[in-house]
Amino acid sequence: MEVRCRAPGKIILAGEHAVVHGAAAIAASIDLYTEVRISLHPSGQENELLEVDLKDMGLNLSWPCSQLKEVLGDCSVDGSVLVSCTSEKLELLSGLVAQKNIPQESVQLNSGLYAFLFLYTSILGYKPGKAVVTSELPMGSGLGSSASFCVALSGALIALSEFSLKTKEKKDQFSFEKNDLELVSKWAFEGEKIIHGKPSGIDNTVSTFGNMIKFKKELKTTNLMMPLNSTTPLKMLITDTRVGRNTKSLVSSVSERALRHPDTMSSVFNAINSISDELALLVESPAEDKIAVSEKEEKLMELMQMNQGLLQCIGVSHDSIETVVRTTMKEKLVSKLTGAGGGGCVLTFVPTLLSAAVTEKVISELEQCGFRCFMVKVGGPGVQVFPC
Numbered sequence: 283m284e285v286r287c288r289a290p291g292k293i294i295l296a297g298e299h300a301v302v303h304g305a306a307a308i309a310a311s312i313d314l315y316t317e318v319r320i321s322l323h324p325s326g327q328e329n330e331l332l333e334v335d336l337k338d339m340g341l342n343l344s345w346p347c348s349q350l351k352e353v354l355g356d357c358s359v360d361g362s363v364l365v366s367c368t369s370e371k372l373e374l375l376s377g378l379v380a381q382k383n384i385p386q387e388s389v390q391l392n393s394g395l396y397a398f399l400f401l402y403t404s405i406l407g408y409k410p411g412k413a414v415v416t417s418e419l420p421m422g423s424g425l426g427s428s429a430s431f432c433v434a435l436s437g438a439l440i441a442l443s444e445f446s447l448k449t450k451e452k453k454d455q456f457s458f459e460k461n462d463l464e465l466v467s468k469w470a471f472e473g474e475k476i477i478h479g480k481p482s483g484i485d486n487t488v489s490t491f492g493n494m495i496k497f498k499k500e501l502k503t504t505n506l507m508m509p510l511n512s513t514t515p516l517k518m519l520i521t522d523t524r525v526g527r528n529t530k531s532l533v534s535s536v537s538e539r540a541l542r543h544p545d546t547m548s549s550v551f552n553a554i555n556s557i558s559d560e561l562a563l564l565v566e567s568p569a570e571d572k573i574a575v576s577e578k579e580e581k582l583m584e585l586m587q588m589n590q591g592l593l594q595c596i597g598v599s600h601d602s603i604e605t606v607v608r609t610t611m612k613e614k615l616v617s618k619l620t621g622a623g624g625g626g627c628v629l630t631f632v633p634t635l636l637s638a639a640v641t642e643k644v645i646s647e648l649e650q651c652g653f654r655c656f657m658v659k660v661g662g663p664g665v666q667v668f669p670c
């Protein structure tokens with residue numbers, strides 16, 4: 283039995299970091315995907331293995347299923363019942379990965395591998411199988427590679443566990459329904475917790491459901507997730523500064539600053555919340571003629587600019603990000619970091635009437651700084667499963 287599942291990366295138009303502390307944020311899926319293909323092998327054979335092939339990293343690892351069972355213990359496997367990874371379990375998973383002597387330059391993959399082992403064994407138990415992972419997303423650069431990996435993986439695993447419940451004739455008709463999508467997103471969130479420490483849930487939500495969403499984390503009730511219908515297409519240039527960073531440490535540095543300056547940081551988070559609220563209303567507002575479109579674009583750029591200022595003030599900007607902001611500003615274009623910051627990717631809004639010549643000039647200047655630029659389509663589909 284085999285399935286292929288793909289899930290998109292994302293950009294955050296407003297509200298990163300503040301969303302972890304309860305503010306609203308706006309995110310949209312982009313047309314760059316992570317794909318996970320899983321084939322299950324027949325059980326009851328000798329030397330059964332769970333294999334993972336991270337194609338882009340050239341890393342192929344396997345564990346005997348008997349070893350996984352011995353180390354992780356018996357588990358009651360039911361993909362429809364969510365469980366969180368305990369610190370004891372994480373320790374056991376880290377032991378299983380440590381045995382593989384992963385090269386030093388790939389250690390950032392460790393947390394992804396813990397998430398892989400956790401999700402696979404929690405949803406499918408110790409069934410022998412092979413997962414092949416490929417991704418179009420630059421890893422660790424703010425475009426949500428961790429969430430798209432967790433969503434594509436959870437999607438493939440849920441599809442396989444549901445497939446096994448379906449009658450033979452229906453096996454090639456699988457597609458995710460609303461309940462499946464919610465389950466996929468929740469499992470992916472459990473994976474994100476292993477990678478990020480304290481995710482808000484926005485990345486797995488937008489990667490699962492696609493389009494553009496307004497998201498707000500709720501402590502006591504269900505998170506707010508509101509799809510937004512943008513009335514004008516948004517064109518975004520992405521600049522990858524190629525400066526590596528790690529979401530987990532940036533998120534915890536902001537939390538530490540919030541502990542040191544609770545009132546001040548809470549005012550900043552409130553200001554970011556207002557930016558997200560305003561941006562949500564703006565993208566859905568009608569713009570029937572050219573004047574209305576350009577007024578709307580001016581407002582959007584101003585909101586992005588204010589958000590970048592506040593991100594800088596909470597300590598998550600970086601010299602490379604500021605270089606992109608200054609370089610694009612020469613052509614009156616506005617840029618802001620996207621995702622956790624500290625390097626990674628920067629968004630530049632491309633107004634409808636901007637000439638191709640100016641766009642090319644800006645890209646060329648950014649590339650001379652050693653950055654990589656590309657355009658993305660904003661607001662496409664979320665997770666999709668394809669039977670093989």
Ligand SMILES: Nc1ncnc2c1ncn2[C@@H]1O[C@H](COP(=O)(O)OP(=O)(O)O)[C@@H](O)[C@H]1O
Pocket residue numbers: 316336390391392393394395415416417420421422423424425426427428429431477478527528529530621622
């Ligand atoms: N294709 C993948 N295979 C394995 N692990 C991955 C993959 N994509 C992302 N990850 C995990 O996610 C981490 C990057 O996540 P993060 O720091 O949140 O940055 P971002 O989500 O912005 O790319 C990687 O270090 C790795 O552990």
Ligand SMILES: C[C@@](O)(CCOP(=O)(O)O)CC(=O)O
Pocket residue numbers: 297298299300301302423424425426427428478480481482483484485529533620621622623
């Ligand atoms: C900083 C944050 O708001 C977004 C992180 O996105 P990324 O992992 O950098 O793509 C964290 C979160 O919301 O979980």
Ligand SMILES: [Mg+2]
Pocket residue numbers: 426427428429478485529
């Ligand atoms: Mg991430």
